[in-house]
Amino acid sequence: MPDSESFRTPAAVELSLLNVSTEFGDDLEGVSLGAGTTIYDLNGEELFERVPIEGRAGVPAFADIARNPAMGAILMGVSRGIRWDEAALLQQAREAAGVRKAQREADSVRFVAYSFPKVAVQFLADGKEIALLELWTWQPVPRRRRSKEDGPSNFERWSFLDENPVDDLAKRRARFRARVRELEPIGDRLTDVVMTIDRARLLDRLGISLNDLLFDTRELHFTTRNGDHHPCLELRGQETNVWCVGASVQMVLDFYRYQYGQVRLAQELGLGTVSNPNGLPHSRDNDVVTTLEKLSNQSLDATLTQNPTWNLFRDEIRANRPVISFVPGHSRVVAGYTRSTFMTLINLTPFRGLLVYDPWPPNAGVITRWENWATHSYTQGFTSHVTLV
Amino acid sequence: MSEDETDLGPEVAAARARDAAADAIARGWARIPGADASDLVPVRIHVPTGESAGWFVGVVDGARLMGFIQLGPDLGFERASTFGGTGQAANDWLDPGRVSEVAAPLARPGERLGEPYLSYDRSPERIGWIVPVIGSESGGRQLMVTGSSVFELHHSTTEDDPEPKGPGRV
Numbered sequence: 001m002p003d004s005e006s007f008r009t010p011a012a013v014e015l016s017l018l019n020v021s022t023e024f025g026d027d028l029e030g031v032s033l034g035a036g037t038t039i040y041d042l043n044g045e046e047l048f049e050r051v052p053i054e055g056r057a058g059v060p061a062f063a064d065i066a067r068n069p070a071m072g073a074i075l076m077g078v079s080r081g082i083r084w085d086e087a088a089l090l091q092q093a094r095e096a097a098g099v100r101k102a103q104r105e106a107d108s109v110r111f112v113a114y115s116f117p118k119v120a121v122q123f124l125a126d127g128k129e130i131a132l133l134e135l136w137t138w139q140p141v142p143r144r145r146r147s148k149e150d151g152p153s154n155f156e157r158w159s160f161l162d163e164n165p166v167d168d169l170a171k172r173r174a175r176f177r178a179r180v181r182e183l184e185p186i187g188d189r190l191t192d193v194v195m196t197i198d199r200a201r202l203l204d205r206l207g208i209s210l211n212d213l214l215f216d217t218r219e220l221h222f223t224t225r226n227g228d229h230h231p232c233l234e235l236r237g238q239e240t241n242v243w244c245v246g247a248s249v250q251m252v253l254d255f256y257r258y259q260y261g262q263v264r265l266a267q268e269l270g271l272g273t274v275s276n277p278n279g280l281p282h283s284r285d286n287d288v289v290t291t292l293e294k295l296s297n298q299s300l301d302a303t304l305t306q307n308p309t310w311n312l313f314r315d316e317i318r319a320n321r322p323v324i325s326f327v328p329g330h331s332r333v334v335a336g337y338t339r340s341t342f343m344t345l346i347n348l349t350p351f352r353g354l355l356v357y358d359p360w361p362p363n364a365g366v367i368t369r370w371e372n373w374a375t376h377s378y379t380q381g382f383t384s385h386v387t388l389v
Numbered sequence: 390m391s392e393d394e395t396d397l398g399p400e401v402a403a404a405r406a407r408d409a410a411a412d413a414i415a416r417g418w419a420r421i422p423g424a425d426a427s428d429l430v431p432v433r434i435h436v437p438t439g440e441s442a443g444w445f446v447g448v449v450d451g452a453r454l455m456g457f458i459q460l461g462p463d464l465g466f467e468r469a470s471t472f473g474g475t476g477q478a479a480n481d482w483l484d485p486g487r488v489s490e491v492a493a494p495l496a497r498p499g500e501r502l503g504e505p506y507l508s509y510d511r512s513p514e515r516i517g518w519i520v521p522v523i524g525s526e527s528g529g530r531q532l533m534v535t536g537s538s539v540f541e542l543h544h545s546t547t548e549d550d551p552e553p554k555g556p557g558r559v
Contacts, residue, residue, distance in 0.1 A: 215417065235473055241510070241533070241540045242559035279559030329511035331558040351418055358470065360515045361535030364477070366456070366470035369420040375467045 007074055008033055009187035010180055011065040012194040014075035015053075019197050027080060030056035031197045037086045038067065039111045039119060042159040047113050048076055052084040055197070060084075064117075070161060072172030074179055077117075086111075089135065093121035096138035097131050105130055114141050114157040132157065219336030219355055220255075224320045233322055233335045235357050237365035238262070240277040244331040245269060247359030248324045249291055251333045252384060255322050258296050268295065280331075288324060288382050300384045308381030310352060310373060313337055316383050324382035325356070333357040334381075338370055399433075406431035409464040410446035419469030421456040424448050429458075430483055435506045437519065443467065445507055445516060447483050454479040459516070467513070481536045485518070492520040492532045492539050500524035505534065510542055511559060 012033055019028040036051035046067040053061050060083035064076040090109060097106075106123035114120045114132060120141050123131040132141040134155075141157050161169070187194065193201045222228035233255050238247040239262045246265040253260055263274060268291045272278045280287065285304060292302040305312060308325070314337050316323045323334045336355030353370025360366070397405070407429045413419040421427075430447040444460040456471035480487040488505040496502055503521035510517060510533055519542070522530040531542040 242543075244515075245558045279557040281557040285558075326558055327512060327514060329557075329559065330514045332514070351416070353418060356468070358514060361517060362538050362540070364472060364536060364538075366472055368468045368470040370418055371468040372418070372466050375461060375465060 007065060010074045010183040013183045013187045016194040016197050016202050019199050027057050027059045028055050028197050037111055039113050041161045042112060042157055043162050045161055050084055069173040069176040070169045072175050093133055096133055097123055113160055116160045215338045215340055217338040218317050220320055233357055235365045235367055236359055237363045238359035240274060241362050242277045242279040243271055244359050245280040246271050248331045248333050251357055252322050252324060253295060260295055285380060292384050299387055301387045302382060302384040305381045308378050312381055321385055325378055326380035327376055403431045406444040406446055406460055409460055410458040413458055413466040418466050419458050421448050421469055421471050423450055423455055432507050435508055449479045452479050454482050477536045488518040488534045491534045495532050495539055499526060
């Protein structure tokens with residue numbers, strides 16, 4: 001088992017990542033891990049270390065950092081709003097114990113997780129307990145009265161290491177070691193920016209923006225596997241000023257490797273010719289469905305949805321399928337979405353945007369990243385999927 | 390009507406549009422490569438009756454227009470778009486004089502071109518410069534310039550459309 005100091009760096013990485021998530025606001029900015037208090041199991045083994053932390057915002061807090069892999073996680077928790085002052089707590093414990101005259105006999109004192117995560121101060125003489133006082137209440141923790149087979153009551157001591165099921169502890173150790181292996185390379189590379197927590201410096205070193213972390217974002221890939229390359233959709237500008245539907249259908253058919261030019265698609269959709277073009281009337285919206293199916297030799301199953309919802313676009317993109325989107329007077333292809341998860345966390349209306357391959361302007365087109373969902377009217381959506389055999 | 394229509398001079402209104410576009414970039418809503426280091430050049434969008442329809446804020450790197458941020462009349466973010474490749478010539482989209490040059494070949498004998506204004510065709514997504522054609526035989530013709538392309542606007546393409554709620558998809 002690595003010694004306790006070896007977990008300081010991965011713990012600092014965990015704290016830095018927590019800080020990047022802004023779950024604690026800016027309270028962790030500027031925190032450095034100083035000296036901590038070792039918390040023991042009832043059986044005398046080290047369990048974790050409780051480290052007082054205070055960032056530039058001046059909010060007192062403490063972090064529990066594992067010393068024993070059986071805890072299952074490196075950073076076990078961060079408690080905000082409570083100052084951890086080991087010396088002051090020991091003084092209070094001695095005063096409480098003094099009433100019981102225990103401290104006169106004690107030759108050592110330590111903090112013990114008597115019923116994890118509840119902690120007490122244990123007074124020892126010649127290695128034997130003479131008092132165990134619960135933290136802050138300073139009530140004596142009762143000695144064991146139950147048989148080993150019974151579960152502990154609400155205020156009773158039990159050993160984390162000796163009484164948790166062996167299989168459960170083994171799983172915790174494996175999970176802990178896997179996490180250490182995961183974080184070690186990051187810690188080695190970024191020691192200078194995690195030992196004193198600094199969100200901006202860490203993101204700068206990682207080469208990512210905060211926005212990357214705060215948005216649920218998905219774009220079309222080669223497959224649904226995240227590691228596959230993208231984009232897999234090519235922008236096609238409309239070849240006349242009224243062929244937005246033809247260009248949109250072309251982009252989707254291209255995506256599925258059916259290659260047609262817009263002149264051919266115009267014949268199918270009734271959009272005239274290059275020299276005498278026309279748009280697609282409302283009465284023939286469904287021609288998009290029939291064209292997608294016909295020109296893919298029925299390999300594509302297309303569907304027209306009136307007033308498509310956000311979830312329709314999101315779910316199709318997650319399934320790696322582009323969607324033709326009609327807005328009043330125009331047609332485009334949706335190839336991705338983004339949604340602010342952070343805004344949701346703080347109960348504000350999230351920003352939602354679509355990645356749109358827009359065939360306008362003619363012969364060029366633009367890729368819109370992002371189109372504000374809240375400011376547009378989505379009248380029809382055309383989904384298509386490969387027919388399963 | 391928004392505050393910038395009534396109370397603010399054009400420079401102040403443009404500065405507010407520029408600030409709103411910069412804010413959209415900072416918030417991650419406008420993903421245009423290089424936008425942080427580019428110039429933001431706002432141009433007001435008008436509907437044909439003259440009312441403001443928002444702002445087109447060009448993202449300009451030297452002489453190239455890499456993309457644009459479109460804002461509503463209230464400066465609300467609507468979209469951010471990029472052109473493919475190395476973008477388009479900035480003047481084609483931002484200089485009314487250059488727009489008139491692009492439109493000129495479609496003027497017929499006896500016609501002259503009016504003052505171009507940035508607008509759109511049917512849908513705000515279909516943005517471009519409208520150039521009115523003036524002349525006894527013009528019949529109210531309008532040209533639209535989108536970058537280096539120019540074409541005549543035909544609002545009759547869906548006249549036979551039985552759907553009464555608006556134009557077809559063009």
